[in-house]
Amino acid sequence: MEPRMESCLAQVLQKDVGKRLQVGQELIDYFSDKQKSADLEHDQTMLDKLVDGLATSWVNSSNYKVVLLGMDILSALVTRLQDRFKAQIGTVLPSLIDRLGDAKDSVREQDQTLLLKIMDQAANPQYVWDRMLGGFKHKNFRTREGICLCLIATLNA
Template sequence: MTFLVERMKEDFRPYLSSVIPAVTDRLGDSKDAVREKAQLLLSALMDHVLSPNSMFERLLPAFSHKNGKVREEAMTCLQNTLTNHSATSVTVSRLIPHIVKLLSDPTALVRDCAFNTLVECYKHYGERLRADLTKKHSVPPAKLPGLMTRFDDVRDTGLMFPTAMTASGIIEGM
């Protein structure tokens, strides 16, 4: 089995440049089943072919895709990746500006997903994310108090992951 996975890794690489944009477009499909399968394929590719960090480098255009559902699903993919692969597998500092921009998206579902994605990131990265959001990024003034309150709630209820508590987890992951 290991041999097959390693073989797939090398044999599939030439197709990534055509497969990932097509899968990204499927994230915006009107059918739930199609979107779920696209998410599963992205997850399988992260498990066997590309590192999560490399995958999100290729998925950056999805955060500004013309279809709002694609933007929403890209953030859902990030949330799932953080949960399944840990905070150290993705450099979120490169993605945070895109997510912050989506807090002002014209689509309400995308705005809500951006908010929830930042909360999920906070669970993994802790106070470093809070500091970055207040100092480096232009979070919409109307969203910042609610976001900080939600961060406090997450911290106070003990929903933080160990990577948020350790300095090395924050530095490596961000």
């Protein structure tokens, strides 16, 4: 199993946008299948590198399709790891907060959905909101607005 996780990490860390778009769905399928990715729960260092690569390279990408795919992969990891994803929240939140101010509606909507999913499945809303408070002072007006909309959605959930 170890070479497969190494291969996933290499795919996440590579910079070519075309290849990222090709391997994105494969990564989602891999992380969704407990038999294929059984080592995901055991190798914390590899998981840390993987999530960091997704948050910094995919979610912060200038290509919106890569951003959406990165959020889909993170969503699959949240579904798979549930409360074990809590350790990764500090890594992904800065990128997700920034994406609340994206110019594309689809990115902002998917970002909010992912944040709500993290609050529902990985950690309680109070834990996540304690780390998101800086978003209310963000330099981008759209990000501040997105934080407010996310708070409303959290309260309504």
